[in-house]
Every structure is written in C-alpha cells, then in structure tokens.
Amino acid sequence: MKPNRTYGWLLVLLLNLLVGTPATVAQxxxxxxxxxxxxxxxxxxxxxxxxxxxxxxxxxxxxxxxxxxxxxxxxxxxxxxxxxxxxxxxxxxxxxxxxxxxxTPFVVASRDARQKDGFTLDQLARIYTGELTTWRDGSPVRLILRPRFESDSAQLKSMSPAMEKAVDAAAQRPGMVTADNDLEALKLISETPGSLGSTTLGLLTSGNSRAVPLPVNGVAPSLATLKNGSYPWRxxxxxxxxxxxxxxxxxxxxxxxxxxxxxxxxxxxxxxxxx
The missing domain is CATH 3.40.190.10 (Periplasmic binding protein-like II)
Structure with missing residues (x-):
C-alpha cells in the first residue's frame, strides 16, 4: 500500500514547525x-x-x-x-x-544657517558664554544645550580650551534650553528659528533633517574633510x-x-x- 500523501505532508509541516528554517523563523x-x-x-x-x-x-x-x-x-x-x-x-x-x-563629523547645526561660513572656535566660545548673542544679520542665536554629563558636551569641550570653559559657563546661564538626548536636540535644532546646537552629520543625513551643518574655522564638515584631517571633530x-x-x-x-x-x-x- 502506498503511504498516505496527506499524512506525509502533515509530517513535513510538523517537522518544519518544530525545527524551523533559520532564514524565515521570526527573531x-x-x-x-x-x-x-x-x-x-x-x-x-x-x-x-x-x-x-x-x-x-x-x-x-x-x-x-x-x-x-x-x-x-x-x-x-x-x-x-x-x-x-x-x-x-x-x-x-x-x-x-x-x-x-x-x-561621523561632530557638527554645530542650525535650522536657518544664517551664516553660510559658520563660526570660528572663538566665536562659538563667545556664543556659549553669552558674549555673542546674535547672528550676523542681528537676529538672535537660540542656543540648544546638552546635559553636562552627555558625550556631546564632552565633545564640545574638547574642541578648544576656550570651548571647555564656555560649555561649563553655558550650563550655569539661566533660562537655557537643554535637550535630554540626541533626537530631542535634533528636533529642537530643526524647529527653532535661529537655532544653534550640536549634533552629527550622520544623524542629519540618516534622519533626513532640514537642519544645516555649519563650517567651523572655515572648514565644512564632510566625510572628505574628516578623512583628510582638515575637519578634526568627530x-x-x-x-x-x-x-x-x-x-x-x-x-x-x-x-x-x-x-x-x-x-x-x-x-x-x-x-x-x-x-
């Protein structure tokens, strides 16, 4: 007598359920x-x-x-x-x-990019201390901070001795806006008129953000400038x-x-x- 085909298919199905196929089993x-x-x-x-x-x-x-x-x-x-x-x-x-x-390049970015040539490190330090409060057109710079213990704050402080002091000083300024994480920071930078805050070029690109990264000391952040060392912040x-x-x-x-x-x-x- 030939084996029952229905029984055979049921047996195969049962074995597949028990053993599973690595390429298709949900994980x-x-x-x-x-x-x-x-x-x-x-x-x-x-x-x-x-x-x-x-x-x-x-x-x-x-x-x-x-x-x-x-x-x-x-x-x-x-x-x-x-x-x-x-x-x-x-x-x-x-x-x-x-x-x-x-x-990926560590950058300062803005919703409006009102200074296409960006800032020098000295200018950035003056923004963080509150000495420089406007863009070149006179509109206010709205600085977005990160918590002092976050890696972005450490990255900013490592950019120069002046920035190290300025980031600490910014944390003491009353009424400053502070983003708790990278995604919140990106949202605030992308939506706030006159914004300026730290993020990464990779996050801007992978997150399809409208925020614009700014040159620092005359060098625009990119993979090319990161690779050749002319843009050292990463x-x-x-x-x-x-x-x-x-x-x-x-x-x-x-x-x-x-x-x-x-x-x-x-x-x-x-x-x-x-x-």
Whole structure:
C-alpha cells in the first residue's frame, strides 16, 4: 500500500514547525544606545533583513544613552549596544567584545544657517558664554544645550580650551534650553528659528533633517574633510555585545563588518572603520 500523501505532508509541516528554517523563523533583536545611532541602525537592520527576512528590530526608546545601554547590555536586557564614546575599563569588564564601527563629523547645526561660513572656535566660545548673542544679520542665536554629563558636551569641550570653559559657563546661564538626548536636540535644532546646537552629520543625513551643518574655522564638515584631517571633530559609533551574545546578535555584528553595511554607512555620512 502506498503511504498516505496527506499524512506525509502533515509530517513535513510538523517537522518544519518544530525545527524551523533559520532564514524565515521570526527573531527579535533588542538594541539600545545613543539617540544619534537610532536612524542609522534602522537603515542597517533593513539591509540585514534581506539576509535574515524573519528578523525584527526592537530599538528601545527613549534613547538609553551610551552609559545606560552598556548597563542594559551587562544585565542582558538588550542584545547589542551602539554607543558614542569609548568603553570605559570598568564597563568593559561587564560586557563582551566591542569594536569601532564608524565615525561621523561632530557638527554645530542650525535650522536657518544664517551664516553660510559658520563660526570660528572663538566665536562659538563667545556664543556659549553669552558674549555673542546674535547672528550676523542681528537676529538672535537660540542656543540648544546638552546635559553636562552627555558625550556631546564632552565633545564640545574638547574642541578648544576656550570651548571647555564656555560649555561649563553655558550650563550655569539661566533660562537655557537643554535637550535630554540626541533626537530631542535634533528636533529642537530643526524647529527653532535661529537655532544653534550640536549634533552629527550622520544623524542629519540618516534622519533626513532640514537642519544645516555649519563650517567651523572655515572648514565644512564632510566625510572628505574628516578623512583628510582638515575637519578634526568627530563622533565614534561603537558596537558592543554582551558576554554571551545570542546567535542573532552575533550574526548582526558580523553583518556590520560587511561591505553591504559599509555602503549604507558611507551613503549616510558615516566613515566606516578600517577592519
């Protein structure tokens, strides 16, 4: 007697349900980190899903920040962290591997870009201290600050000795607008007339923002000027994994080192790290 075909197909279906097919089984990767990383991570994951169609991304919101993401990683709350500063030694002991994925120009940007030639570092310092309060046309500069403990504040302070003092002074000025994370800062910069605030070129591009990055000391931020060193201010994008990453996290981390990922990064003004 020939075997029952219906029974055979039911057996195959049952085996597929039990074993699964890696390319199609739904899997979720939870990630967290800096707000500036969110748009580019989503774009990278969209490309990754072409290889793993069943994978889904759970990007924790609001942004955890670099420190918060590393704590979440150590507690196994997320599978991958994207951070905007180097991992500290005490943090490294609680997580697995980390690597530099890319860098992007760290910029000051404005909704209106009323000075196409931007500012010198001395002028920026005077804006932060409150000595310079208007654009060249006489309209007010509306400065958007970041919390003192955030990496953007540290980046601004590292631009020059004068900026180091000026950023601290700005934090003491009454009535200043402060954005809690990168995405809130970008929203305020994009919507506030006469705005001026810090962000990254990669976030402006990947987030399709209308805000305009301004030259500093006469040099416009771009991947070319970042690469040749004429525009030295940059923000890293670092990937960190837990001590025992799952298979999906490991596969995504491997994808991030691929030529496909590098193409996505470069199209959105991130300079991929040399692997």
């Amino acid at each position: 979720t990767l939870s990630v967290g980190g800096t707000g500036s990383s969110e748009p580019i991570v989503r774009l990278l994951f969209d490309e990754f899903r072409k290889e793993v169609p069943g994978a889904t991304l759970n990007h924790l919101s609001p942004p955890l920040g670099s420190g918060g993401a590393l704590k979440a990683l150590a507690a196994n709350r997320i599978g991958v962290a994207f951070i905007g500063r180097p991992v500290q030694p005490e943090e490294a002991r609680r997580i697995g591997q980390s690597f530099l994925l890319a860098e 923000k890293p994008l670092i990937v960190a994994l837990p001590q025992q990453p799952d298979a999906l996290a490991e596969r995504f981390a491997a994808f991030l080192r691929s030529s496909k990922a590098r193409n996505v990064l470069q199209r959105h003004d991130y300079l991929p790290a040399t692997q």
